[in-house]
Amino acid sequence: MHQLIGEMFLAAFQNPLLETRHDSAVLEISTGGGDASSPPAFATRASQPPKIAFTTDSYVVRPLFFPGGDIGSMAVHGTVNDLAMAGARPVYLSIAFIIEEGLPMETLWRIVCSMRDAAKKCGVQIVTGDTKVVDKGKGDGVFINTSGIGVIEYDQKIAPQNVRAGDAILVSGDVGRHGMAIMAVREGLEFESKIESDSAPVHEMVFELLKAGIEIHCLRDLTRGGLTSALNEISEAANLAFLVEEKMIPVREDVHAACEILGLDPFQVACEGRFAAFVAAKDSERALQILRANPDGIGACAIGKVTDEHSPMVFLKSAIGARRILDMAGGEQLPRIC
Amino acid sequence: MHQLIGEMFLAAFQNPLLETRHDSAVLEISTGGGDASSPPAFATRASQPPKIAFTTDSYVVRPLFFPGGDIGSMAVHGTVNDLAMAGARPVYLSIAFIIEEGLPMETLWRIVCSMRDAAKKCGVQIVTGDTKVVDKGKGDGVFINTSGIGVIEYDQKIAPQNVRAGDAILVSGDVGRHGMAIMAVREGLEFESKIESDSAPVHEMVFELLKAGIEIHCLRDLTRGGLTSALNEISEAANLAFLVEEKMIPVREDVHAACEILGLDPFQVACEGRFAAFVAAKDSERALQILRANPDGIGACAIGKVTDEHSPMVFLKSAIGARRILDMAGGEQLPRIC
Secondary structure, eight states: OHHHHHHHHHHHSOOHHHHTOOSSEEEEOOSSOSOTTSOOSSOOOOSSOOEEEEEEEEEOOSSSEETTEEHHHHHHHHHHHHHHTTTEEEEEEEEEEEEETTOOHHHHHHHHHHHHHHHHHHTOEEEEEEEEEEOTTSSOSEEEEEEEEEEEOSOOOOSGGGOOTTOEEEESSOOSHHHHHHHHHHHTOOOSSOOOOOOOOOHHHHHHHHHTTOOEEEEEEOOTTHHHHHHHHHHHHHTOEEEEEGGGSOOOHHHHHHHHHHTOOGGGSOOSSOEEEEEOGGGHHHHHHHHHTSGGGTTOEEEEEEOSOOSOEEEEEOTTSOEEEOOSSSSOOOTTOO | OHHHHHHHHHHHSOOHHHHTOOSSEEEEOOSSOSOTTSOOSSOOOOSSOOEEEEEEEEEOOSSSEETTEEHHHHHHHHHHHHHHTTTEEEEEEEEEEEEETTOOHHHHHHHHHHHHHHHHHHTOEEEEEEEEEEOTTSSOSEEEEEEEEEEEOSOOOOSGGGOOTTOEEEESSOOSHHHHHHHHHHHTOOOSSOOOOOOOOOHHHHHHHHHTTOOEEEEEEOOTTHHHHHHHHHHHHHTOEEEEEGGGSOOOHHHHHHHHHHTOOGGGSOOSSOEEEEEOGGGHHHHHHHHHTSGGGTTOEEEEEEOSOOSOEEEEEOTTSOEEEOOSSSSOOOTTOO
């Protein structure tokens, strides 16, 4: 269904910005361009118009509170991360709530406070908002939309189309934790240690990479559809095949166990604080060191590379050396994880 | 409830931008400001950073299609209009859908096409989007969030705090039509001629005013809570009393009749293509001529003026000359009109 809808939207709204299939749109803010016959009274013509990133996401996660996070902090992190994936510094956020009648005010207050704290931690300002209330039974507690604006300060093209043969593929930490934290709560699974969501902002790590001059070609957060979706989408957009090694992809023991019980593939389970980075091979080691210096990037690993084969395909080399195609056909999309 | 939530948000997210209580946040895009120790590789320092407007709104209107519009076109117009109310030229839009499982694909396609057409008509680009699907019974067909970015090209401060004693108060056309178009469908009211929503973009009218050098002090679209809410909110923010004349406020005959049947006050019913403008008295006549030259502004009228009384209060002078306070206490908020 998601794919169908995605194609519907691309067909209807086709423009070059949408077609990059990026997490954020990268835009130029030019003032006074339009109407030459009536120049604006107030024109700020920079020699080069500033570039911004713009993104939107709705959050419908259930339950609203889960180990390691809640819908509020997640809605801030998610949008901050989408901006970071375009190499932008997140600056401004909007928040829009759709509240189901009967939601306890204390619940809303907890969520609002969590958003405030997350925004502060991320260094972003919440500058505009909206609230709608729908009748009982026509919503589900609360849905949140956050849209965000970031400023692009580094002249580095970060986009799927920029991926090159030979690029190293890195992940910033262990995968599948957020989705399994949610599923464990929903299914009432008990483990010795609770699985906590990895929900976290990743923009600081991205800046560290940019500041160090790492040649980043593409970034993608491992949200809906997990690592598998991220790799397949980028492979398709770049029209290059990837080869990743199963044993290099970090998955925590308890996440693995929970996935086995529920018949899920950890590579397809959403994270909310992990991303994949495609970097020039020469910078791979240095990039890993930078990521690992950040508390949220301790588990960063190189998991594979971009081949020179011009076909959209992701190959997984198993522990025993067998090669299989890592595609999205197998697993069912987990509903309402984000 | 809206008021309570509003206060909760202001308390949690307090910052000067939110406190202007404007439809859009007006922001500066400065690049490379933050971290002096590590100047960005790519800095575009304009002598003056460009100003943008940023806004968000969710749309939960029921039914999805109504005389004169639908949730899709309305979601485009509403956000375009919020940007215009800050004097900004609407440029980029994001769209986020929350779809209830089971929504027919044809319905979604009709909405998507309506958004495409509305965006084209408004001259804005839809540059980023998101889709979430919730289980049946946890949504209501479809909810849409649109966020928007506009560019501020005129150096004119347009905000409630800029309203001055003596300002003329204009409305761009007859009020209450959108809300009554929805209510007439919901309540199954039949009139000789169908009441059609006034949903329309108003940004062209605003530009015409700006281009002509009209001294605009404040603009506000007459959405939730209608004319009454708009006037009261601005009066409060400006700390000035307004005096408006009942007989000058245009209300269509059929809208009036529908309001009487349902016990509603047309001044409190939402429009989706009308706005109030506070302009310097000297420019009032010229502004009206400009508005009336636009097909959507034919019914523009001057309805009153800002007094020099420093208290937040809106007085309504009735047809027989009596004065009463126009407050929001009387009427119940119509649910899910927008």
